[in-house]
Amino acid sequence: xxxxxxxxxxxxxxxxxxxxxxxxxxxRRRGCVGFASVRREWRDFEVNNDRRIEAxxxxxxxxx
Numbered sequence: 001x002x003x004x005x006x007x008x009x010x011x012x013x014x015x016x017x018x019x020x021x022x023x024x025x026x027x028r029r030r031g032c033v034g035f036a037s038v039r040r041e042w043r044d045f046e047v048n049n050d051r052r053i054e055a056x057x058x059x060x061x062x063x064x
């Protein structure tokens with residue numbers, strides 16, 4: 001027994017125009033990610049981790 005082919009939804013009117021406009025805007029902005037904040041966050045993580053390791057070593061609790 002074959003299944004009926006369902007209708008594929010199609011955007012039209014304002015929804016279609018908005019979709020195309022947003023897609024074009026996103027295509028222009030593609031790859032515009034600023035990694036400065038990510039680098040800063042990672043550096044802060046490393047500094048805090050180094051401090052934690054040093055404190056554990058001084059307390060004699062560092063297992064490595």
